[in-house]
Amino acid sequence: MNTRLLFRDRGFDFKAKPPWHAEELAADLDLETLFAAMSRGDEQIHAVVRQVILAGVAADRETVLYRQKILEDCLRQPGLVRELFDLATEGMGQAKKRYRRYLSSSTRFTLWSAIEELSEFLALLKKLRQFAEMHAKRFSSEGWLTFFRSVKDELNDVFFAAARDHLGQLKFPNGVLLSARLGMGSKGYDYILHKAPPRNRLLWIHRLLTWFVSRFKELPPPPCSFTIHPRDEAGHTALDELESRAIRHAAKALARTRDNVCNFYAALHDELAFFIGCLNLHERLTAVNCPWCFGVPLAAGGRKLSFEGLYDLSLALRLGRPIVGNDVNAEGKTLVVVTGANQGGKSTFLRSVGQAQLLLQCGMPVPAGSFSSSLHDGIYTHFRREEDATLTSGKLDEEFLRMSRIIDHISRNPLILFNESFAATNEREGAEIGSQIISALVDCGARAVCVTHMYELARWFHDRHADQFLFLRAERKEDGARTFRLIEGGPLRTSYGEDLYRSVFGAQEREQSESTPARPEITASRA
Secondary structure (H helix, E strand, O other): OOOOOOOOOOOOOOOOOOOOOHHHHHHHOOHHHHHHHHHOOOHHHHHHHHHHHHHOOOOOHHHHHHHHHHHHHHHHOHHHHHHHHHHHHHHHHHHHOOOOOOOOOOHHHHHHHHHHHHHHHHHHHHHHHHHHHHHHHHOOOHHHHHHHHHHHHHOOHHHHHHHHHHHHHOOOOOOOOEEEEEOHHHOEEEEEEOOOOOOOOOHHHHHHHHHHHHOOOOOOOOOOOOOOOOOOHHHHHHHHHHHHHHHHHHHHHHHHHHHHHHHHHHHHHHHHHHHHHHHHHHHHHHHOOOOOEOOEEEOOOOOOEEEEEEOOHHHHHHHOOOOOOEEEEOOOOOEEEEEEOOOOOHHHHHHHHHHHHHHHHOOOOEOOOEEEEEOOOEEEEEEOOOOOOOOOOOHHHHHHHHHHHHHHHOOOOEEEEEEOOOOOOOHHHHHHHHHHHHHHHHHOOOEEEEEOOOHHHHHHHHHHHOOOOEEEEEEEOOOOOEEEEEEEOOOOOOOOHHHHHHHHHHHHHHHHHHHOOOOOOOOOOOO
8 A cells, every 4th residue: 555645646755865955954944943843842753844844845736736635634634633643653663563683584483473463463454444434534635535545445354354364374273285396316496385275174073083093002104294203303403494495485475565564654654744743833833823824836937926924934933923924026036136224134034935935845834824936946045154163265165165066956947045145255246246146047047035235236136137126125114123024125225234233332331321320520610
């Protein structure tokens, strides 16, 4: 059976390596806060949601819609999904109790351990089938209906009856029936295990009569048979070897079946863990009155982006309350340039765009009132870094190195987020470098969102592409207060750094003046 709750035509490869830039993406977009809220301290859920979100960036609109429909069912039936997750967790626990780590070279032990584990799995599979029969009608998405249909079709009464019968026969209650051929040197080959004949109901009467007659006289041995003395160790070893050769193929086949069942439960557990993480996040955001919605995925290669009330999800989770959102319509715009007052929410806005695009392409709801965007085949960040403590290279060299890695890996329709990039040199050189690199990327089909304090860089784009690009500015009131909203507007020469100076040093000066005692007034008179 296949779960296929994340992809319509295949399972999710949880053993695949994360993207090369996964660590940078998680750090720049502050995703660890998101992962922690989704996992609630469960290490397995944390690993799963991290893998799916970072590696699940897909430009496949059908896959995004497929996951959204499944998650909508989960939000309508959270109790049933958690109950199914508990069944998958129970199966995972059974899968970890493997006996094969002991005496794994013994064919007889391999067969015995597989029989024991599959016997326990049958009870768990029966619970799964009962769950599907009772609750499948409460789900409506294609993914859930396909999963429950597969469970009911493959785990039917015929399957359970046949499985119990085969496991009972492989215990060989009447001994092992095998055949072989004689080869060179009278050595056996082509060992074949045969199905034991049906048990004769009158066999116990025959045994009783045989025992009764043997009490009065010695009976001849059965024809075509031999008896090994109890102390003949070599004879018993040879007989065990013959038996092992006969049951080797059956033991391998049964062990593969056991592994397939274990893999099924592992896949079911991991795929459900992603949706459990989504339910945990939904409950957390509902508790702090933060909105979220299912975004509208648009075809890859387009230049569509619009949203209302978009906010930084990680910041809202840390503060535990709603925060200021932004409304933007960037339809047809390949570059969004964000300038404005310091500490006005520019970097926070940039993180919110990256988080929303990432969650949209994973099939998750996004932190906004509404959100629609064209899909991208990769999301990359080029954020400002602190000075290299090892002093092996300068900050500008390090920025060039990271930009080179991004260019080496990007494909046709990437989304690239720039945060104060190329600011490690003077403004004139930084503007020249940034304008050439960002223009080349946009001309090659990339979409970019650039936050910068360099007026020359923003003015260069504004003077040449005012109609093609979108220019946003952090809002500032006349008294210097920040609203943390972005409004449409071209770049200004000032970032209002004096506002920060007054807010920090002005307060200190007031405190010092209030804490310093007044000097006594001295008057002088002429004699």
